[in-house]
Amino acid sequence: MIVTLLYFVLFRSAVVEGARSLWTEGSGSGDPSGECICEAFLPNSTFPIGELISLESTAVEINRKLEIEISKVETYEVKLNIYIAKISNLTVLIKLMEDDPDSYSEFHLEEVKIQIKQVEALIVELQASIQTTSTVLITIRQQISVVISVLTQLEITYDKNLVLVTRREYLILQQKLEACEIRHNEIFNPNIGICNHRGIRRISKPIISQLNANLNGAFKYGGWGKDSKPLPGSENMHWYYGYSDTLVNKITLYSDYYNLIMRQASKSHELFVNYKYDWQGTGNNYIVRENTLYYQFRSTFGMAKFNMTSLSTLYKEVPKASARFSYHYSANQNLDFAADESGLWVTYATEESKGKLVLGKIDEKTFVVEEVWQTSVFKPSVGNSFMVCGVLYATRSVDSKTEEIFYTFDTHTEQESYVSIPFEKFQDVYVYLDYNPTDQKLYMYNNGYYVSYHVWFNYEGSRDQLSIGY
Template sequence: MLPTLLLLLIPTLSPASAWIPVEDWESGNVTVSVGESGQCVCHVYTPDTNFPADRVQNMQQTSKDLILEVKIQTNKLVSYGGKLEVYLTDLSDLTVRVVMLESNPDKYIKLDFELLRVELEEFKALVSQLKGSLNSTSPVFDSLYAEIHNMTLVVNQLETYDKSNLDVIRIEFAKLQKKLEECQKDQEFIKPDIGNCNHTGIMGVSKPMVVQLNAHLSAGYIYGGWGKDSKPLRGLESMYFYGAYTGPAVHDFYLYSDYEKLILRSALKRHNIPSGWEGTGNNYIVHSNTIYYQHNSPFSMTKLNLTSAAYDSRVIPDASQSFSYSYSANQNLDFAADETGLWVMYASVENNGKIVLAKIDEKSFGIVDQWNTAVFKQSAGNAFMACGVMYATRSADLNTEEIFYAFDTKTGQEKHLNIRFQKFQEKYTNLDYNPTDQKLYMYNNGYYVTYGVKFNYE
């Protein structure tokens, strides 16, 4: 009977059912009965054990899709993480700027507030983009929103504060404008006739026009000088120069392309004097694109060509280092330029400490003529040249300077004068006349000061 049963069962069993455990055969899945001919018949009910290959394939594809999506989202996180780090740094910088505005809003203008507001809006949009892209409600974003909102409120408040001060600023500006108008009225009598020396000399000096504090923005730079080229090259008519120091040493000069750049302290060029060419004293000038100043060792007059940066020096045999102007030491060589050329003033032992006036030949850089004056140098505050006449100044009182002496090189005659003008502050280290605009340029205790000059054409 058994062989018959196996023949009946084997064709009907799948390979999977052939491996059904014995214990399952003894369960309700197997029934036994006797057939009509008396043979033994077994009925086996096998479970559905076919492997679901289609489902596995679907699962594998879904898994690949999920892995790809995870990579995409991971890349997004890395990208936005990097952006967030950069913008958080920018936001930190922006916070510092807002704190600076809070500490001193008067230094900023409306444009600064507008730029801050635009940047804050950009940060706000960025946070929204990050939040939407990452589909996140993290407290980090809420904190960023709150910080940006608070900063925006601060900027708006500061701008309001700034606007409230605009009225005060306008009032002060109106006062300043009124003072300038009054100053202009005071100077209306001065009508420069540039280059005309058909007069009998200076008859008046205007009130001081205080331009501003020096380019270093420090009142400690009391030694120095400033002004314009007294014989400018073509195209350089608007150039200004400046040099100032905390002591009487001379080690660099600044050049400005025009008056506006001077005011904005935006130098066109800076000349650092190399070792061995350092100077002393501050009575230097720029003439024909060349700076003339006093050299240290050997004691001599030196020039620096501003185009070629070439240096040259000449010793003046009888010039002495023992005599200076009354306001400061080391003012031994005083360079000047006027309508008639280039000059240098100094004192000599042979002339008993009195000022010697010498004419400089620009090409040979030598002394071509000289005159002895009666002014004891240490009693003078400074001296300058105008139309071939040397004018010496001295202090009348704390607030007043006086042109007390004149020496005419054309006639060899001298005059005692009493032309007084107001000083901005008591002491100054540089005073020079410029023939291109007939103005006096003074470096007064760290400040740029100018005066208009009136000549007697009668």
């Protein structure tokens, strides 16, 4: 492949210096304008320089799209404030008319009706615009995730330093997108942490971040996500663990999403130190809450929590829990921990229940199961389960590309129901799925890859109708 010096100018000086040692042959010449043109012969088998140039061009285009959407979000905020002011004024006016109807004529009533219709039309228009921006942001995120995955593979195959510059550019775009989505959420979804909805309406397409931090395709067991109740200063902290079987012997923390993708860990905690302690677990259904790892203990069947602040572990039995009933996709998933807006939960099965799911609410102070609900769904038929606002959601496989939320159990009403909320899998087998109430997202560990989903809810009330459900 022949590349001119101009191509290398599109990169960084670091790329030029790194590539220089790979040149197999070179020549220099001058054109009539006096410009010196240098040519280098760089075989495709040595380094995919053309691919990186193309990816940088894509980065410029993504950045342009992102700037447009950021500008739109700012405009939406201004419009929304205007519409809220109009609605407030109309509310006051209608209240005055109700209190003193004799002071207002039919003309006044018609005028108010016209104003209501105008505001309604504006809200419908704004809602359509918001939905379009939401779709564009998701598309941009998918584009960035796919490219980062490609760059990760290039980094494994080729010289890390040469790929790193372009990879960082995309991660900067990823951070910019995250900031835009956060602002979007603040404006249009003020309900994070609040349960004023009627349950899940739909799930987004999978957002694939990249292969696990170990860059090991054999690490098919594991999990990742965010702290469901972060300590102050740790709101952006992410965690990860992966391994080739269901043993749990380590937890790695990252200060934010960027460092997770860059594999730059802030801390790593071992659950086993020879001759000192053996706090290892098993299964793939652990969570982090208040900087504490909740997981299934290995040496004696029960639940354990590892406090990463005090570096101490506590173990408790779960009354009647059986080690015989695991989820459909993986062995040893006998205790499944979950956290939502209302606290900490564990699901399991008992011999008494004949393998049907049992849901327990955990008292976080005493670390005991304080309340129990019996469901009618057979645990080995379930792919995984998670909790949202005190409601249990269970999934099952539809086909190799599709998973489905098929069952719910509401602990408030003790009512269960069979539903159909399909969503796309990245690959056919996954071992970890949990909801995080801090961002209303699902986190999945799918065949060694970090995957996540946005969740849309059925909202009540007029203001919530403007929410896109991030």
